Amino acid sequence: MAHRKDSISSGPSQRPLPVGEVIRRALADILNRGDIHDPELAHVSVTVGEVRATPDLERALVFVLPLGGGNADQVIAALNRNKGELRRAVTQAITLKFSPELKVVIDETFDQLDETRRLFEQETVKKDISS
Numbered sequence: 001m002a003h004r005k006d007s008i009s010s011g012p013s014q015r016p017l018p019v020g021e022v023i024r025r026a027l028a029d030i031l032n033r034g035d036i037h038d039p040e041l042a043h044v045s046v047t048v049g050e051v052r053a054t055p056d057l058e059r060a061l062v063f064v065l066p067l068g069g070g071n072a073d074q075v076i077a078a079l080n081r082n083k084g085e086l087r088r089a090v091t092q093a094i095t096l097k098f099s100p101e102l103k104v105v106i107d108e109t110f111d112q113l114d115e116t117r118r119l120f121e122q123e124t125v126k127k128d129i130s131s
Contacts, residue, residue: 016053019096023060024051026093027086035089040078044071049107053100060100063107072106079104 028048030036045067053060066075079086083102091099119125 016055016057019057020051020053020060022094023053023062023090023100024048026090027051027062030086030089030093036079036082036085038078038082040074041082044075046075046079047107049109057096057098057100060102062102062104063109064104065107076104076106 031041031046031048034042047065047067048062049065050063051060052063062079064076064079066072080103083104086104087099087102090102120129
């Protein structure tokens with residue numbers, strides 16, 4: 001009996017998850033060493049919180065936050081201005097057939113956590129939770 005490819009639901013690929021993590025680590029090392037030569041990035045510590053690669057691995061969304069959160073817009077702009085240099089540095093640091101195009105955005109995870117904590121502190125929410 002012949003195996004039909006369309007008869008099995010394969011679901012989404014899990015490959016972007018580990019690839020995103022490898023890219024995240026490489027970017028964190030690159031930024032920590034100061035390999036990107038831009039005056040706006042010279043004395044800024046940047047946390048790379050997450051990298052989400054598309055299923056085809058052609059693009060990756062990079063979530064970053066400058067230490068202390070200050071000048072986030074300028075840091076994001078500087079990183080996006082240097083995304084070609086970042087991409088080349090990532091390509092040299094890791095082994096992938098193709099290096100994804102990078103887009104850097106601000107990591108709002110910490111803000112979302114603060115908002116969640118604030119909501120949990122509300123009396124109405126505490127009452128609902130304890131019920």
